[in-house]
Amino acid sequence: MDPDPLALEAQVCLSVSAASRALVAFYRPLLEPLGLTHPQYLAMLALWQHGDLTLKALAELLHLEPATASPLVRRLEALGLVERGRSADDDRALAIRLTDAGRALRARAEGIPAAMVAGLGLDLAEVAAIRDAADLLLRACTRAT
DSSP states (O other): OOOOTTGGOOHHHHHHHHHHHHHHHHHHHHHHHOOOOOHHHHHHHHHHHOOOOEEHHHHHTTTHHHHHHHHHHHHHHHHHHHHEOOOOEEEEEEEEEEHHHHHHHHHHTTHHHHHHHHTTTOHHHHHHHHHHHHHHHHHHHHHHH
């Protein structure tokens, strides 16, 4: 008998969705001392890596729509970690800049990746393979839409 193509356990979307929720829940206690949610952490990672960004550029890096990234940036501004203003290159673009507090928070966040790897009991090669598989899926979905 052929396997059921609608069998729940055969669906990639179930595994990816459940893994995403579980991973975000795993990060929660690591991020709580920093006062960040997981989406805020991702935004801060982008700003720490790239420096000042426009809202559009930040949204692209996070694979979000600008309308979704905007409230995220407002919450980071309320926490005193970023400031919003007009871009020097384009008056129409909203620029996001780290504050001194936002830059200082990076030092407290540096241990999170190692804590994540250790806490999950995975080695760096396994983490890289998972990330690469997720990137492959993301690129395939992006191409298909």
